[in-house]
Amino acid sequence: MTDIKKYQGVIPAFYACYDEKGEISPEGVRMFTRHLINKGVKGLYVGGSSGECIYHSVAERKLVLENVMAEAKGCLTIIAHVACNSTRDSRELAAHAESLGVDAIASIPPIYFHLPPYGIAAYWNDISAAAPNTDFIIYNIPQLAGVALTIPLLREMRKNPRVIGVKNSSMPTQDIQMWKDEGGEDFVVMNGPDEQFISGLAMGATGGIGGTYAVMPELFLKAYELMEAGEVAQARAIQNDICRIIYKLCEAHGNLYAVMKAVLRGKGLELGGVREPLPGLGEGDEDIAAQASAMIDAAIAKYC
Ligand SMILES: CC(=O)N[C@H](C=O)[C@@H](O)[C@H](O)[C@H](O)CO
Ligand SMILES: CC(=O)C(=O)O
Structure with missing residues:
Protein backbone atom coordinates (compact mmCIF):
# COMPACT_ATOMS: atom_id res chain seq x y z
CA MET A 1 0.00 0.00 0.00
CA THR A 2 1.41 3.39 -0.99
CA ASP A 3 1.93 5.93 1.70
CA ILE A 4 0.31 8.83 -0.16
CA LYS A 5 1.51 11.24 2.56
CA LYS A 6 5.03 10.96 1.17
CA TYR A 7 3.85 12.75 -1.94
CA GLN A 8 1.66 15.38 -0.31
CA GLY A 9 3.43 18.67 -0.74
CA VAL A 10 6.03 20.58 -2.67
CA ILE A 11 8.62 18.56 -4.56
CA PRO A 12 11.10 20.69 -6.53
CA ALA A 13 12.58 19.34 -9.73
CA PHE A 14 16.34 19.14 -9.15
CA TYR A 15 18.63 21.09 -11.52
CA ALA A 16 21.77 19.78 -13.13
CA CYS A 17 24.80 21.00 -11.16
CA TYR A 18 28.02 21.53 -13.11
CA ASP A 19 31.58 22.53 -12.30
CA GLU A 20 33.46 25.20 -14.24
CA LYS A 21 34.30 22.67 -16.98
CA GLY A 22 30.66 21.70 -17.42
CA GLU A 23 31.07 18.31 -15.74
CA ILE A 24 28.59 17.09 -13.12
CA SER A 25 29.69 18.52 -9.78
CA PRO A 26 29.08 16.10 -6.90
CA GLU A 27 29.80 18.93 -4.45
CA GLY A 28 27.27 21.15 -6.24
CA VAL A 29 24.67 18.37 -6.10
CA ARG A 30 25.18 17.96 -2.37
CA MET A 31 25.12 21.68 -1.68
CA PHE A 32 21.92 22.14 -3.70
CA THR A 33 20.30 19.18 -1.93
CA ARG A 34 21.16 20.62 1.49
CA HIS A 35 19.87 24.02 0.39
CA LEU A 36 16.47 22.53 -0.49
CA ILE A 37 16.32 20.40 2.67
CA ASN A 38 16.83 23.60 4.67
CA LYS A 39 13.93 25.24 2.84
CA GLY A 40 11.58 22.57 4.16
CA VAL A 41 10.46 20.94 0.90
CA LYS A 42 8.75 17.56 0.97
CA GLY A 43 10.98 15.84 -1.55
CA LEU A 44 13.00 16.08 -4.73
CA TYR A 45 12.38 15.00 -8.30
CA VAL A 46 15.80 14.04 -9.58
CA GLY A 47 16.90 13.58 -13.17
CA GLY A 48 13.85 14.99 -14.92
CA SER A 49 13.50 17.64 -17.61
CA SER A 50 14.88 20.32 -15.27
CA GLY A 51 17.73 17.98 -14.41
CA GLU A 52 18.70 18.06 -18.12
CA CYS A 53 18.52 14.27 -18.05
CA ILE A 54 18.35 13.89 -21.79
CA ALA A 72 18.63 13.37 1.53
CA LYS A 73 18.02 9.69 2.25
CA GLY A 74 15.59 9.34 5.11
CA CYS A 75 14.67 13.01 5.29
CA LEU A 76 13.08 13.72 1.88
CA THR A 77 10.83 11.81 -0.51
CA ILE A 78 13.03 11.07 -3.50
CA ILE A 79 11.54 10.39 -6.92
CA ALA A 80 14.17 9.43 -9.48
CA HIS A 81 13.30 9.95 -13.11
CA VAL A 82 15.03 7.06 -14.87
CA ALA A 83 13.81 7.13 -18.46
CA CYS A 84 16.41 7.03 -21.23
CA ASN A 85 15.91 6.54 -24.93
CA SER A 86 16.39 2.81 -24.68
CA THR A 87 14.59 0.44 -22.34
CA ARG A 88 17.97 -1.11 -21.61
CA ASP A 89 19.55 2.08 -20.21
CA SER A 90 16.35 2.96 -18.36
CA ARG A 91 16.33 -0.44 -16.66
CA GLU A 92 19.91 0.05 -15.57
CA LEU A 93 18.99 3.37 -13.96
CA ALA A 94 15.84 1.89 -12.40
CA ILE A 108 8.35 9.73 -19.50
CA PRO A 109 7.03 7.73 -22.47
CA PRO A 110 9.52 6.66 -25.13
CA ILE A 111 10.46 9.78 -27.11
CA TYR A 112 11.17 10.47 -30.81
CA PHE A 113 9.35 7.44 -32.23
CA HIS A 114 5.70 7.75 -31.25
CA LEU A 115 5.01 4.20 -30.18
CA PRO A 116 1.54 2.66 -29.94
CA PRO A 117 0.02 2.38 -26.45
CA TYR A 118 1.09 -1.27 -26.08
CA GLY A 119 4.68 -0.22 -26.85
CA ILE A 120 4.56 2.52 -24.23
CA ALA A 121 3.09 0.12 -21.66
CA ALA A 122 5.80 -2.44 -22.40
CA TYR A 123 8.52 0.21 -21.98
CA TRP A 124 7.10 1.38 -18.62
CA ASN A 125 6.48 -2.13 -17.31
CA ASP A 126 9.95 -3.31 -18.35
CA ILE A 127 11.49 -0.36 -16.51
CA SER A 128 9.32 -0.98 -13.47
CA ALA A 129 10.29 -4.68 -13.44
CA ALA A 130 13.93 -3.64 -13.04
CA ALA A 131 12.98 -1.97 -9.72
CA PRO A 132 10.54 -4.59 -8.41
CA ASN A 133 10.35 -3.16 -4.87
CA THR A 134 9.93 0.49 -5.84
CA ASP A 135 6.87 2.62 -6.60
CA PHE A 136 6.49 3.73 -10.20
CA ILE A 137 5.14 7.09 -11.33
CA ILE A 138 4.03 7.77 -14.90
CA TYR A 139 5.28 11.10 -16.24
CA ASN A 140 2.68 12.61 -18.58
CA ILE A 141 4.21 15.51 -20.52
CA PRO A 142 2.63 15.31 -23.99
CA GLN A 143 3.87 18.72 -25.20
CA LEU A 144 7.47 17.51 -24.94
CA ALA A 145 7.18 13.73 -25.21
CA GLY A 146 4.89 13.81 -28.24
CA VAL A 147 2.52 11.19 -26.84
CA ALA A 148 -0.11 11.58 -24.15
CA LEU A 149 -1.40 9.38 -21.37
CA THR A 150 -4.98 8.20 -21.92
CA ILE A 151 -7.46 6.49 -19.65
CA PRO A 152 -7.12 3.11 -21.50
CA LEU A 153 -3.31 3.31 -21.15
CA LEU A 154 -3.61 4.22 -17.48
CA ARG A 155 -5.99 1.28 -16.95
CA GLU A 156 -3.48 -1.02 -18.58
CA MET A 157 -0.66 0.38 -16.43
CA ARG A 158 -2.66 0.02 -13.22
CA LYS A 159 -2.52 -3.74 -13.66
CA ASN A 160 1.04 -3.24 -12.41
CA PRO A 161 0.64 -2.81 -8.62
CA ARG A 162 3.79 -0.69 -8.46
CA VAL A 163 2.15 2.04 -10.51
CA ILE A 164 1.09 4.43 -7.76
CA GLY A 165 0.62 7.69 -9.59
CA VAL A 166 1.01 10.19 -12.38
CA LYS A 167 3.09 13.33 -12.56
CA ASN A 168 0.88 15.38 -14.80
CA SER A 169 2.55 18.11 -16.83
CA SER A 170 -0.13 18.44 -19.49
CA MET A 171 -1.86 21.82 -19.46
CA PRO A 172 -5.53 20.83 -18.88
CA THR A 173 -6.10 20.55 -15.14
CA GLN A 174 -9.02 18.37 -16.19
CA ASP A 175 -6.45 15.63 -16.78
CA ILE A 176 -5.65 15.68 -13.06
CA GLN A 177 -9.32 15.05 -12.31
CA MET A 178 -9.41 12.15 -14.79
CA TRP A 179 -6.29 10.37 -13.45
CA LYS A 180 -7.46 10.86 -9.88
CA ASP A 181 -10.97 9.62 -10.62
CA GLU A 182 -9.59 6.54 -12.37
CA GLY A 183 -6.93 5.87 -9.74
CA GLY A 184 -8.98 6.43 -6.62
CA GLU A 185 -8.39 7.95 -3.21
CA ASP A 186 -4.86 6.64 -2.69
CA PHE A 187 -3.65 7.32 -6.22
CA VAL A 188 -0.95 9.98 -6.37
CA VAL A 189 -1.40 12.72 -8.97
CA MET A 190 1.20 15.47 -8.99
CA ASN A 191 0.62 18.85 -10.60
CA GLY A 192 3.19 19.74 -13.27
CA PRO A 193 2.65 23.26 -14.61
CA ASP A 194 3.87 25.67 -11.91
CA GLU A 195 1.74 28.43 -13.42
CA GLN A 196 -1.34 26.36 -12.39
CA PHE A 197 -0.12 25.03 -9.06
CA ILE A 198 -3.16 26.03 -7.00
CA SER A 199 -5.56 25.05 -9.81
CA GLY A 200 -4.03 21.58 -9.89
CA LEU A 201 -4.45 21.30 -6.13
CA ALA A 202 -8.03 22.50 -6.42
CA MET A 203 -8.69 19.71 -8.95
CA GLY A 204 -7.40 17.14 -6.48
CA ALA A 205 -3.65 16.89 -7.08
CA THR A 206 -1.78 15.28 -4.21
CA GLY A 207 1.00 17.86 -4.46
CA GLY A 208 3.26 19.34 -7.08
CA MET A 227 -4.71 25.70 -0.13
CA TYR A 247 7.08 35.26 -17.09
CA LYS A 248 10.01 37.47 -16.08
CA LEU A 249 12.38 34.45 -16.05
CA CYS A 250 11.09 33.49 -19.50
CA GLU A 251 11.91 36.92 -20.96
CA ALA A 252 15.56 35.94 -21.16
CA HIS A 253 17.35 34.80 -24.30
CA GLY A 254 19.01 31.97 -22.38
CA ASN A 255 17.20 28.82 -21.37
CA LEU A 256 14.95 29.01 -18.31
CA TYR A 257 17.27 26.69 -16.36
CA ALA A 258 20.28 28.91 -17.12
CA VAL A 259 18.37 31.93 -15.83
CA MET A 260 17.19 30.13 -12.70
CA LYS A 261 20.75 29.06 -11.95
CA ALA A 262 21.77 32.73 -12.33
CA VAL A 263 19.12 33.61 -9.74
CA LEU A 264 20.53 30.99 -7.37
CA ARG A 265 24.09 32.22 -8.08
CA GLY A 266 22.96 35.65 -6.90
CA LYS A 267 21.87 34.01 -3.66
CA GLY A 268 25.27 32.36 -3.18
CA LEU A 269 24.58 28.96 -4.76
CA GLU A 270 26.89 28.17 -7.71
CA LEU A 271 25.45 25.37 -9.86
CA GLY A 272 27.14 26.23 -13.17
CA GLY A 273 25.40 26.81 -16.50
CA VAL A 274 23.38 24.53 -18.75
CA ARG A 275 24.60 21.84 -21.12
CA GLU A 276 24.50 22.50 -24.85
CA PRO A 277 22.42 22.60 -26.95
CA LEU A 278 20.42 24.48 -24.28
CA PRO A 279 21.24 28.18 -24.80
CA GLY A 280 23.20 29.74 -21.97
CA LEU A 281 22.83 33.29 -20.69
CA GLY A 282 22.79 36.01 -23.35
CA GLU A 283 23.22 39.74 -23.23
CA GLY A 284 20.90 41.33 -20.70
CA ASP A 285 20.00 38.02 -19.08
CA GLU A 286 21.89 38.80 -15.87
CA ASP A 287 19.64 41.82 -15.46
CA ILE A 288 16.54 39.72 -16.01
CA ALA A 289 17.76 37.22 -13.41
CA ALA A 290 18.39 40.08 -10.96
CA GLN A 291 14.91 41.49 -11.57
CA ALA A 292 13.32 38.07 -11.08
CA SER A 293 15.36 37.59 -7.93
CA ALA A 294 14.13 40.92 -6.55
CA MET A 295 10.54 39.92 -7.38
CA ILE A 296 11.03 36.64 -5.53
CA ASP A 297 12.44 38.41 -2.47
CA ALA A 298 9.59 40.91 -2.46
CA ALA A 299 6.95 38.18 -2.71
CA ILE A 300 8.57 36.19 0.10
CA ALA A 301 8.66 39.30 2.29
CA LYS A 302 5.00 39.94 1.49
CA TYR A 303 3.54 36.47 2.01
CA CYS A 304 5.85 34.31 4.07
C1 LIG B 1 6.97 21.55 -19.67
C2 LIG B 1 7.66 21.50 -18.35
O1 LIG B 1 8.87 21.45 -18.26
N1 LIG B 1 6.89 21.51 -17.30
C3 LIG B 1 7.39 21.49 -15.96
C4 LIG B 1 6.87 20.32 -15.26
O2 LIG B 1 5.72 20.01 -15.32
C5 LIG B 1 6.98 22.74 -15.21
O3 LIG B 1 7.34 22.62 -13.86
C6 LIG B 1 7.61 23.97 -15.81
O4 LIG B 1 9.00 23.90 -15.68
C7 LIG B 1 7.12 25.24 -15.14
O5 LIG B 1 5.75 25.26 -15.11
C8 LIG B 1 7.66 26.50 -15.83
O6 LIG B 1 7.02 26.72 -17.05
C1 LIG C 1 9.90 20.18 -14.04
C2 LIG C 1 9.82 18.78 -14.10
O1 LIG C 1 8.82 18.29 -13.80
C3 LIG C 1 10.95 18.00 -14.51
O2 LIG C 1 12.06 18.38 -14.21
O3 LIG C 1 10.78 16.97 -15.13
Whole structure:
Protein backbone atom coordinates (compact mmCIF):
# COMPACT_ATOMS: atom_id res chain seq x y z
CA MET A 1 0.00 0.00 0.00
CA THR A 2 1.41 3.39 -0.99
CA ASP A 3 1.93 5.93 1.70
CA ILE A 4 0.31 8.83 -0.16
CA LYS A 5 1.51 11.24 2.56
CA LYS A 6 5.03 10.96 1.17
CA TYR A 7 3.85 12.75 -1.94
CA GLN A 8 1.66 15.38 -0.31
CA GLY A 9 3.43 18.67 -0.74
CA VAL A 10 6.03 20.58 -2.67
CA ILE A 11 8.62 18.56 -4.56
CA PRO A 12 11.10 20.69 -6.53
CA ALA A 13 12.58 19.34 -9.73
CA PHE A 14 16.34 19.14 -9.15
CA TYR A 15 18.63 21.09 -11.52
CA ALA A 16 21.77 19.78 -13.13
CA CYS A 17 24.80 21.00 -11.16
CA TYR A 18 28.02 21.53 -13.11
CA ASP A 19 31.58 22.53 -12.30
CA GLU A 20 33.46 25.20 -14.24
CA LYS A 21 34.30 22.67 -16.98
CA GLY A 22 30.66 21.70 -17.42
CA GLU A 23 31.07 18.31 -15.74
CA ILE A 24 28.59 17.09 -13.12
CA SER A 25 29.69 18.52 -9.78
CA PRO A 26 29.08 16.10 -6.90
CA GLU A 27 29.80 18.93 -4.45
CA GLY A 28 27.27 21.15 -6.24
CA VAL A 29 24.67 18.37 -6.10
CA ARG A 30 25.18 17.96 -2.37
CA MET A 31 25.12 21.68 -1.68
CA PHE A 32 21.92 22.14 -3.70
CA THR A 33 20.30 19.18 -1.93
CA ARG A 34 21.16 20.62 1.49
CA HIS A 35 19.87 24.02 0.39
CA LEU A 36 16.47 22.53 -0.49
CA ILE A 37 16.32 20.40 2.67
CA ASN A 38 16.83 23.60 4.67
CA LYS A 39 13.93 25.24 2.84
CA GLY A 40 11.58 22.57 4.16
CA VAL A 41 10.46 20.94 0.90
CA LYS A 42 8.75 17.56 0.97
CA GLY A 43 10.98 15.84 -1.55
CA LEU A 44 13.00 16.08 -4.73
CA TYR A 45 12.38 15.00 -8.30
CA VAL A 46 15.80 14.04 -9.58
CA GLY A 47 16.90 13.58 -13.17
CA GLY A 48 13.85 14.99 -14.92
CA SER A 49 13.50 17.64 -17.61
CA SER A 50 14.88 20.32 -15.27
CA GLY A 51 17.73 17.98 -14.41
CA GLU A 52 18.70 18.06 -18.12
CA CYS A 53 18.52 14.27 -18.05
CA ILE A 54 18.35 13.89 -21.79
CA TYR A 55 21.85 15.40 -22.09
CA HIS A 56 23.44 13.13 -19.47
CA SER A 57 25.06 9.74 -19.78
CA VAL A 58 23.86 6.83 -17.68
CA ALA A 59 27.00 7.18 -15.51
CA GLU A 60 26.35 10.91 -14.95
CA ARG A 61 22.76 10.27 -13.94
CA LYS A 62 23.89 7.67 -11.41
CA LEU A 63 26.45 10.11 -10.00
CA VAL A 64 23.78 12.78 -9.49
CA LEU A 65 21.37 10.44 -7.73
CA GLU A 66 24.08 8.96 -5.51
CA ASN A 67 25.02 12.41 -4.26
CA VAL A 68 21.43 13.49 -3.72
CA MET A 69 20.77 10.31 -1.74
CA ALA A 70 23.91 10.80 0.34
CA GLU A 71 22.35 14.00 1.72
CA ALA A 72 18.63 13.37 1.53
CA LYS A 73 18.02 9.69 2.25
CA GLY A 74 15.59 9.34 5.11
CA CYS A 75 14.67 13.01 5.29
CA LEU A 76 13.08 13.72 1.88
CA THR A 77 10.83 11.81 -0.51
CA ILE A 78 13.03 11.07 -3.50
CA ILE A 79 11.54 10.39 -6.92
CA ALA A 80 14.17 9.43 -9.48
CA HIS A 81 13.30 9.95 -13.11
CA VAL A 82 15.03 7.06 -14.87
CA ALA A 83 13.81 7.13 -18.46
CA CYS A 84 16.41 7.03 -21.23
CA ASN A 85 15.91 6.54 -24.93
CA SER A 86 16.39 2.81 -24.68
CA THR A 87 14.59 0.44 -22.34
CA ARG A 88 17.97 -1.11 -21.61
CA ASP A 89 19.55 2.08 -20.21
CA SER A 90 16.35 2.96 -18.36
CA ARG A 91 16.33 -0.44 -16.66
CA GLU A 92 19.91 0.05 -15.57
CA LEU A 93 18.99 3.37 -13.96
CA ALA A 94 15.84 1.89 -12.40
CA ALA A 95 17.80 -0.92 -10.74
CA HIS A 96 20.44 1.56 -9.59
CA ALA A 97 17.78 3.88 -8.12
CA GLU A 98 16.21 0.98 -6.24
CA SER A 99 19.60 -0.07 -4.87
CA LEU A 100 19.97 3.45 -3.42
CA GLY A 101 16.56 3.24 -1.74
CA VAL A 102 14.60 5.93 -3.56
CA ASP A 103 10.89 6.23 -2.78
CA ALA A 104 9.77 6.05 -6.39
CA ILE A 105 11.02 5.95 -9.93
CA ALA A 106 9.33 7.88 -12.72
CA SER A 107 9.41 7.71 -16.48
CA ILE A 108 8.35 9.73 -19.50
CA PRO A 109 7.03 7.73 -22.47
CA PRO A 110 9.52 6.66 -25.13
CA ILE A 111 10.46 9.78 -27.11
CA TYR A 112 11.17 10.47 -30.81
CA PHE A 113 9.35 7.44 -32.23
CA HIS A 114 5.70 7.75 -31.25
CA LEU A 115 5.01 4.20 -30.18
CA PRO A 116 1.54 2.66 -29.94
CA PRO A 117 0.02 2.38 -26.45
CA TYR A 118 1.09 -1.27 -26.08
CA GLY A 119 4.68 -0.22 -26.85
CA ILE A 120 4.56 2.52 -24.23
CA ALA A 121 3.09 0.12 -21.66
CA ALA A 122 5.80 -2.44 -22.40
CA TYR A 123 8.52 0.21 -21.98
CA TRP A 124 7.10 1.38 -18.62
CA ASN A 125 6.48 -2.13 -17.31
CA ASP A 126 9.95 -3.31 -18.35
CA ILE A 127 11.49 -0.36 -16.51
CA SER A 128 9.32 -0.98 -13.47
CA ALA A 129 10.29 -4.68 -13.44
CA ALA A 130 13.93 -3.64 -13.04
CA ALA A 131 12.98 -1.97 -9.72
CA PRO A 132 10.54 -4.59 -8.41
CA ASN A 133 10.35 -3.16 -4.87
CA THR A 134 9.93 0.49 -5.84
CA ASP A 135 6.87 2.62 -6.60
CA PHE A 136 6.49 3.73 -10.20
CA ILE A 137 5.14 7.09 -11.33
CA ILE A 138 4.03 7.77 -14.90
CA TYR A 139 5.28 11.10 -16.24
CA ASN A 140 2.68 12.61 -18.58
CA ILE A 141 4.21 15.51 -20.52
CA PRO A 142 2.63 15.31 -23.99
CA GLN A 143 3.87 18.72 -25.20
CA LEU A 144 7.47 17.51 -24.94
CA ALA A 145 7.18 13.73 -25.21
CA GLY A 146 4.89 13.81 -28.24
CA VAL A 147 2.52 11.19 -26.84
CA ALA A 148 -0.11 11.58 -24.15
CA LEU A 149 -1.40 9.38 -21.37
CA THR A 150 -4.98 8.20 -21.92
CA ILE A 151 -7.46 6.49 -19.65
CA PRO A 152 -7.12 3.11 -21.50
CA LEU A 153 -3.31 3.31 -21.15
CA LEU A 154 -3.61 4.22 -17.48
CA ARG A 155 -5.99 1.28 -16.95
CA GLU A 156 -3.48 -1.02 -18.58
CA MET A 157 -0.66 0.38 -16.43
CA ARG A 158 -2.66 0.02 -13.22
CA LYS A 159 -2.52 -3.74 -13.66
CA ASN A 160 1.04 -3.24 -12.41
CA PRO A 161 0.64 -2.81 -8.62
CA ARG A 162 3.79 -0.69 -8.46
CA VAL A 163 2.15 2.04 -10.51
CA ILE A 164 1.09 4.43 -7.76
CA GLY A 165 0.62 7.69 -9.59
CA VAL A 166 1.01 10.19 -12.38
CA LYS A 167 3.09 13.33 -12.56
CA ASN A 168 0.88 15.38 -14.80
CA SER A 169 2.55 18.11 -16.83
CA SER A 170 -0.13 18.44 -19.49
CA MET A 171 -1.86 21.82 -19.46
CA PRO A 172 -5.53 20.83 -18.88
CA THR A 173 -6.10 20.55 -15.14
CA GLN A 174 -9.02 18.37 -16.19
CA ASP A 175 -6.45 15.63 -16.78
CA ILE A 176 -5.65 15.68 -13.06
CA GLN A 177 -9.32 15.05 -12.31
CA MET A 178 -9.41 12.15 -14.79
CA TRP A 179 -6.29 10.37 -13.45
CA LYS A 180 -7.46 10.86 -9.88
CA ASP A 181 -10.97 9.62 -10.62
CA GLU A 182 -9.59 6.54 -12.37
CA GLY A 183 -6.93 5.87 -9.74
CA GLY A 184 -8.98 6.43 -6.62
CA GLU A 185 -8.39 7.95 -3.21
CA ASP A 186 -4.86 6.64 -2.69
CA PHE A 187 -3.65 7.32 -6.22
CA VAL A 188 -0.95 9.98 -6.37
CA VAL A 189 -1.40 12.72 -8.97
CA MET A 190 1.20 15.47 -8.99
CA ASN A 191 0.62 18.85 -10.60
CA GLY A 192 3.19 19.74 -13.27
CA PRO A 193 2.65 23.26 -14.61
CA ASP A 194 3.87 25.67 -11.91
CA GLU A 195 1.74 28.43 -13.42
CA GLN A 196 -1.34 26.36 -12.39
CA PHE A 197 -0.12 25.03 -9.06
CA ILE A 198 -3.16 26.03 -7.00
CA SER A 199 -5.56 25.05 -9.81
CA GLY A 200 -4.03 21.58 -9.89
CA LEU A 201 -4.45 21.30 -6.13
CA ALA A 202 -8.03 22.50 -6.42
CA MET A 203 -8.69 19.71 -8.95
CA GLY A 204 -7.40 17.14 -6.48
CA ALA A 205 -3.65 16.89 -7.08
CA THR A 206 -1.78 15.28 -4.21
CA GLY A 207 1.00 17.86 -4.46
CA GLY A 208 3.26 19.34 -7.08
CA ILE A 209 6.53 18.65 -8.83
CA GLY A 210 7.85 21.71 -10.59
CA GLY A 211 10.74 23.21 -12.46
CA THR A 212 10.63 26.63 -10.83
CA TYR A 213 10.06 25.54 -7.22
CA ALA A 214 13.76 25.48 -6.42
CA VAL A 215 14.22 29.22 -7.02
CA MET A 216 11.24 30.14 -4.83
CA PRO A 217 10.32 27.18 -2.61
CA GLU A 218 9.01 29.52 0.09
CA LEU A 219 6.22 30.73 -2.22
CA PHE A 220 5.11 27.27 -3.28
CA LEU A 221 5.24 26.01 0.31
CA LYS A 222 3.10 28.93 1.47
CA ALA A 223 0.61 28.50 -1.39
CA TYR A 224 0.33 24.79 -0.58
CA GLU A 225 -0.25 25.51 3.10
CA LEU A 226 -2.95 28.07 2.27
CA MET A 227 -4.71 25.70 -0.13
CA GLU A 228 -4.68 23.01 2.57
CA ALA A 229 -6.27 25.51 4.95
CA GLY A 230 -8.87 26.52 2.36
CA GLU A 231 -7.56 30.07 2.14
CA VAL A 232 -7.94 30.35 -1.60
CA ALA A 233 -7.85 34.14 -1.97
CA GLN A 234 -4.41 34.46 -0.40
CA ALA A 235 -3.17 31.37 -2.27
CA ARG A 236 -4.34 32.99 -5.50
CA ALA A 237 -2.44 36.17 -4.68
CA ILE A 238 0.77 34.13 -4.31
CA GLN A 239 0.02 32.17 -7.48
CA ASN A 240 -0.31 35.43 -9.39
CA ASP A 241 3.07 36.60 -8.16
CA ILE A 242 4.60 33.20 -8.99
CA CYS A 243 3.26 33.51 -12.56
CA ARG A 244 4.66 37.03 -12.96
CA ILE A 245 8.05 35.79 -11.74
CA ILE A 246 7.99 32.90 -14.23
CA TYR A 247 7.08 35.26 -17.09
CA LYS A 248 10.01 37.47 -16.08
CA LEU A 249 12.38 34.45 -16.05
CA CYS A 250 11.09 33.49 -19.50
CA GLU A 251 11.91 36.92 -20.96
CA ALA A 252 15.56 35.94 -21.16
CA HIS A 253 17.35 34.80 -24.30
CA GLY A 254 19.01 31.97 -22.38
CA ASN A 255 17.20 28.82 -21.37
CA LEU A 256 14.95 29.01 -18.31
CA TYR A 257 17.27 26.69 -16.36
CA ALA A 258 20.28 28.91 -17.12
CA VAL A 259 18.37 31.93 -15.83
CA MET A 260 17.19 30.13 -12.70
CA LYS A 261 20.75 29.06 -11.95
CA ALA A 262 21.77 32.73 -12.33
CA VAL A 263 19.12 33.61 -9.74
CA LEU A 264 20.53 30.99 -7.37
CA ARG A 265 24.09 32.22 -8.08
CA GLY A 266 22.96 35.65 -6.90
CA LYS A 267 21.87 34.01 -3.66
CA GLY A 268 25.27 32.36 -3.18
CA LEU A 269 24.58 28.96 -4.76
CA GLU A 270 26.89 28.17 -7.71
CA LEU A 271 25.45 25.37 -9.86
CA GLY A 272 27.14 26.23 -13.17
CA GLY A 273 25.40 26.81 -16.50
CA VAL A 274 23.38 24.53 -18.75
CA ARG A 275 24.60 21.84 -21.12
CA GLU A 276 24.50 22.50 -24.85
CA PRO A 277 22.42 22.60 -26.95
CA LEU A 278 20.42 24.48 -24.28
CA PRO A 279 21.24 28.18 -24.80
CA GLY A 280 23.20 29.74 -21.97
CA LEU A 281 22.83 33.29 -20.69
CA GLY A 282 22.79 36.01 -23.35
CA GLU A 283 23.22 39.74 -23.23
CA GLY A 284 20.90 41.33 -20.70
CA ASP A 285 20.00 38.02 -19.08
CA GLU A 286 21.89 38.80 -15.87
CA ASP A 287 19.64 41.82 -15.46
CA ILE A 288 16.54 39.72 -16.01
CA ALA A 289 17.76 37.22 -13.41
CA ALA A 290 18.39 40.08 -10.96
CA GLN A 291 14.91 41.49 -11.57
CA ALA A 292 13.32 38.07 -11.08
CA SER A 293 15.36 37.59 -7.93
CA ALA A 294 14.13 40.92 -6.55
CA MET A 295 10.54 39.92 -7.38
CA ILE A 296 11.03 36.64 -5.53
CA ASP A 297 12.44 38.41 -2.47
CA ALA A 298 9.59 40.91 -2.46
CA ALA A 299 6.95 38.18 -2.71
CA ILE A 300 8.57 36.19 0.10
CA ALA A 301 8.66 39.30 2.29
CA LYS A 302 5.00 39.94 1.49
CA TYR A 303 3.54 36.47 2.01
CA CYS A 304 5.85 34.31 4.07
C1 LIG B 1 6.97 21.55 -19.67
C2 LIG B 1 7.66 21.50 -18.35
O1 LIG B 1 8.87 21.45 -18.26
N1 LIG B 1 6.89 21.51 -17.30
C3 LIG B 1 7.39 21.49 -15.96
C4 LIG B 1 6.87 20.32 -15.26
O2 LIG B 1 5.72 20.01 -15.32
C5 LIG B 1 6.98 22.74 -15.21
O3 LIG B 1 7.34 22.62 -13.86
C6 LIG B 1 7.61 23.97 -15.81
O4 LIG B 1 9.00 23.90 -15.68
C7 LIG B 1 7.12 25.24 -15.14
O5 LIG B 1 5.75 25.26 -15.11
C8 LIG B 1 7.66 26.50 -15.83
O6 LIG B 1 7.02 26.72 -17.05
C1 LIG C 1 9.90 20.18 -14.04
C2 LIG C 1 9.82 18.78 -14.10
O1 LIG C 1 8.82 18.29 -13.80
C3 LIG C 1 10.95 18.00 -14.51
O2 LIG C 1 12.06 18.38 -14.21
O3 LIG C 1 10.78 16.97 -15.13
